[in-house]
Amino acid sequence: MATVDIRNVMKAFGAVKVLHGVSVDIADGEFVVLVGPSGCGKSTLLRMLAGLENITAGEIAIGPRVVNNVPPKDRDIAMVFQNYALYPHMTVFENMAFSMKLAKAPREVMEAEVGRAAKILGLEALLQRYPRQLSGGQRQRVAMGRAIVRNPQVFLFDEPLSNLDAKLRVQMRAEIKELHQRLKVTTVYVTHDQIEAMTMADKIVVMNSGNVEQAGPPLELYDRPTNLFVAGFIGSPAMNLVKGGVGGGGFTAEGGAVLPLPEGASGKAGVYGIRPEHIQLRPDGIPATVVLVEPTGSETQVIARIGETSLTCAFRERVSARPGETIHIMPEMGLVHLFEAGSGRRLAA
Amino acid sequence: MSATTTAPAWNRVRQEPGWLARVFEIKIVLVLACLFPAVALLMTFLTYPLGLGIFLAFTDTTIGRSGQWVGLENFEYLLEDPLWWNAVFYSVFYTGVATFGKFALGLWLALLLNNNLPLKSLLRAIILLPWIVPTVLSAIAFWWIYDPQFSIISYLAVDVLGVRTTNIDFLGSAWPARWSLIAANIWRGIPFVAISLLAGLQTISPSLYEAALLDGSTGWQRFRYITFPMLLPILAIVMTFSIIFTFTDFQLVYAITRGGPVNSTHLLATLAFQRGIPGGQLGEGAAIAVSMIPFLVFATLFSYFGLARRKWQQGEGND
Numbered sequence: 001m002a003t004v005d006i007r008n009v010m011k012a013f014g015a016v017k018v019l020h021g022v023s024v025d026i027a028d029g030e031f032v033v034l035v036g037p038s039g040c041g042k043s044t045l046l047r048m049l050a051g052l053e054n055i056t057a058g059e060i061a062i063g064p065r066v067v068n069n070v071p072p073k074d075r076d077i078a079m080v081f082q083n084y085a086l087y088p089h090m091t092v093f094e095n096m097a098f099s100m101k102l103a104k105a106p107r108e109v110m111e112a113e114v115g116r117a118a119k120i121l122g123l124e125a126l127l128q129r130y131p132r133q134l135s136g137g138q139r140q141r142v143a144m145g146r147a148i149v150r151n152p153q154v155f156l157f158d159e160p161l162s163n164l165d166a167k168l169r170v171q172m173r174a175e176i177k178e179l180h181q182r183l184k185v186t187t188v189y190v191t192h193d194q195i196e197a198m199t200m201a202d203k204i205v206v207m208n209s210g211n212v213e214q215a216g217p218p219l220e221l222y223d224r225p226t227n228l229f230v231a232g233f234i235g236s237p238a239m240n241l242v243k244g245g246v247g248g249g250g251f252t253a254e255g256g257a258v259l260p261l262p263e264g265a266s267g268k269a270g271v272y273g274i275r276p277e278h279i280q281l282r283p284d285g286i287p288a289t290v291v292l293v294e295p296t297g298s299e300t301q302v303i304a305r306i307g308e309t310s311l312t313c314a315f316r317e318r319v320s321a322r323p324g325e326t327i328h329i330m331p332e333m334g335l336v337h338l339f340e341a342g343s344g345r346r347l348a349a
Numbered sequence: 350m351s352a353t354t355t356a357p358a359w360n361r362v363r364q365e366p367g368w369l370a371r372v373f374e375i376k377i378v379l380v381l382a383c384l385f386p387a388v389a390l391l392m393t394f395l396t397y398p399l400g401l402g403i404f405l406a407f408t409d410t411t412i413g414r415s416g417q418w419v420g421l422e423n424f425e426y427l428l429e430d431p432l433w434w435n436a437v438f439y440s441v442f443y444t445g446v447a448t449f450g451k452f453a454l455g456l457w458l459a460l461l462l463n464n465n466l467p468l469k470s471l472l473r474a475i476i477l478l479p480w481i482v483p484t485v486l487s488a489i490a491f492w493w494i495y496d497p498q499f500s501i502i503s504y505l506a507v508d509v510l511g512v513r514t515t516n517i518d519f520l521g522s523a524w525p526a527r528w529s530l531i532a533a534n535i536w537r538g539i540p541f542v543a544i545s546l547l548a549g550l551q552t553i554s555p556s557l558y559e560a561a562l563l564d565g566s567t568g569w570q571r572f573r574y575i576t577f578p579m580l581l582p583i584l585a586i587v588m589t590f591s592i593i594f595t596f597t598d599f600q601l602v603y604a605i606t607r608g609g610p611v612n613s614t615h616l617l618a619t620l621a622f623q624r625g626i627p628g629g630q631l632g633e634g635a636a637i638a639v640s641m642i643p644f645l646v647f648a649t650l651f652s653y654f655g656l657a658r659r660k661w662q663q664g665e666g667n668d
Contacts, residue, residue, distance in 0.1 A: 052559050073565035085560035089578045098574070099564035150564075 002063035002153040002186055003028050009058035011044055018044050020210045029184045035197040036207035042190045043158055049188060050079050050156050062153060078147035079156040084139045086131040093127040096146045117148040137168045157189040173199060194234050206230050228344035231273050231337055240311045242272040255308025262333045270341020276314040278335040285328035290321045304329060405635035412629040423636035432612055436620040443531055444595045450535040451591060455542025463550045480540035488604035491533040495519035523613035526606055530614055533601055542587060549583035589652040593645055617641045
């Protein structure tokens with residue numbers, strides 16, 4: 001096990017810069033999720049960590065050792081690929097034992113190590129099968145088994161669940177997290193799915209167009225997003241972000257709607273953020289016209305309009321309103337996020 | 350909705366199919382009509398000549414005289430014919446050495462082309478050239494290259510480099526002529542092998558190489574454990590075709606040496622032609638041609654069963 005230090009790392013493909021000085025500190029045994037929209041550079045960063053891409057500038061250290069010029073096989077890492085990259089012409093056993101075979105390990109050692117990993121993942125019955133004969137979830141497990149057998153300092157996962165169906169994804173998500181709790185190996189996990197990030201991570205690193213927007217524990221990112229990008233990216237359904245300005249006895253949206261401001265709010269606020277789940281139904285609330293009702297069972301999502309401003313609301317209670325009717329809603333004052341208009345930075349509230 | 354104008358009234362006409370369309374609605378008619386052109390062409394240009402060839406092999410037909418059924422007499426005669434044995438030997442030797450050369454060089458070329466090279470598509474086009482040029486043209490070019498007096502290789506060796514004092518005798522005696530023909534055949538065959546194997550290489554996912562890189566493999570190990578086993582099915586098919594084309598080769602040998610010197614470079618195909626057309630012994634020529642069939646069947650079965658299907662390709666799932 002080891003720490004990972006990424007210090008001001010840059011990456012350019014020819015003239016195109018994809019990473020502009022990224023720094024991330026990863027503690028020993030930590031589960032770090034790199035999350036961001038596609039093209040933000042998260043996979044590139046992971047591949048640089050693995051040694052599959054070279055580092056244009058900056059440093060990456062695994063443990064005390066700077067690995068910029070260390071070839072991938074000597075970095076003591078193991079990676080799970082998005083398409084699993086299982087060798088199709090080898091059985092599950094041979095796939096998992098391949099690194100030991102290359103290192104000329106004796107047969108007994110291979111059997112013991114593969115057996116140990118197979119037991120952890122419940123693959124004992126499948127060792128003689130070929131990858132083609134496995135289901136998606138089983139292949140996923142074999143890919144993880146191949147990584148476990150290596151006994152690496154760091155596990156790298158590159159969007160490992162994106163090829164699975166929704167139900168299996170939730171199941172494998174729990175399995176990977178449980179595996180991490182058992183093995184306590186430092187893990188770097190790349191995904192574009194913020195729910196995966198929220199549920200699995202000790203620390204989330206939100207990236208956007210080659211920069212780190214915010215890094216921290218999941219709930220900190222949820223409670224105190226430092227800028228508009230993180231505010232909009234973390235949380236589902238996404239936070240309502242309303243443009244406008246302070247004035248007229250509250251926050252006046254561009255469409256004319258007036259939303260209440262918490263006490264001591266900065267007068268510079270240009271964007272008003274409120275999460276759908278932080279809007280309540282209150283008889284004394286602001287009247288709003290219902291546009292759309294989406295019941296999911298556990299909650300009801302309602303899109304309502306105040307003047308020209310649409311707000312997505314998520315109510316725990318069942319709402320019987322129909323489109324066109326009027327409901328009365330009120331943001332929870334302590335949970336309103338205010339951002340500066342130009343820079344998008346969070347204003348202390 | 351007040352702005353919409355009403356469309357003029359019309360009655361939807363139901364199309365009545367014509368008699369031809371109705372006839373083609375009958376499935377058996379459609380099937381026969383679609384099959385007829387292909388079957389007719391194959392029967393005329395493939396089945397009939399093949400059948401006639403096999404029939405002639407059992408007769409003593411000569412040009413100008415229809416022969417009589419002689420049973421296996423032609424084949425019995427061939428078994429005692431040193432020229433036939435000579436052609437069998439050279440056909441096998443020629444096929445074996447040329448196939449080995451084509452695959453060694455073709456695989457090497459395919460591996461090179463699979464890297465990210467500048468001007469990749471231009472290089473690929475250039476590599477296909479020997480295959481695009483008609484065989485007879487390239488054979489004539491090789492004839493010049495191997496000419497006793499004007500050979501460019503001799504010119505380079507004698508006049509430019511000065512490593513020899515006399516011209517090289519490429520086609521004047523048996524073994525040099527045999528090797529020269531093999532070299533020409535390899536040159537012609539490389540593009541087919543290289544391009545086919547390149548297509549196979551490109552189906553191997555790059556992430557497998559990355560996974561192997563992380564697993565600690567060397568370049569040779571990646572070739573040995575990833576590239577080669579995954580290429581094997583395509584290799585088998587390409588090799589089957591290559592063996593068939595090489596074993597039945599005619600043009601190159603006939604254009605460069607005509608089987609000489611002293612019949613030393615006859616392949617079975619050139620010998621069959623020599624006997625049958627200029628020699629006039631149609632029955633015997635046909636028997637020589639038919640005698641190629643067992644060799645071809647054996648080569649095909651060998652590469653099909655020996656190399657083609659692997660267990661890992663079978664099983665469930667299509668992805």
